Amino acid sequence: MKKNTPITEIMTKNLITLSIDSDLVTAERLFKKHKIRHITIVEKNKLLGILSYTDLLRISFVDAVFEDETEVESQVYNMFTLEQVMVKKLITITPETTIKKVAEILAQKEFHAIPIVKNEELIGIVTSTDLINYLLKQF
DSSP: OOTTOBGGGTOBOSOOEEOTTOOHHHHHHHHHHHTOSEEEEEETTEEEEEEEHHHHHHHOGGGGTOSOHHHHHHHHHTTSOHHHHSBOSOOOBOTTOBHHHHHHHHHHSSOSEEEEEETTEEEEEEEHHHHHHHHHHTO
16 A cells, blocks of 8 residues: 555546425435445536535434425425535645545544545546545555
């Protein structure tokens, strides 16, 4: 395992993104369709925020109480905008950041994804799952 391998070696480049005016129902559909846990919110490739599937679960806790899950989700999701739910104060990294450094950041923080930005433009994302898969390939 190389100590100075850049994060570009393992980052996800084909991103699923949303615009700021997207709704939470659309976000949930994307999470489920693509089997992902993080969606970046962008405007012309400029990063505005990130939404995690956990963020959605936090506001839709009432799903467990009602039988008609779809109707309840829509009602709850319509009470919030994407901008209200997404995380806006982000830690980002550059393409030159090493995998080791990213692992250190994720080990210390309480989130599981970091956007990669170059010249203020979103170029990728790396998740704790990407790191685990990278480590597994080393063995």
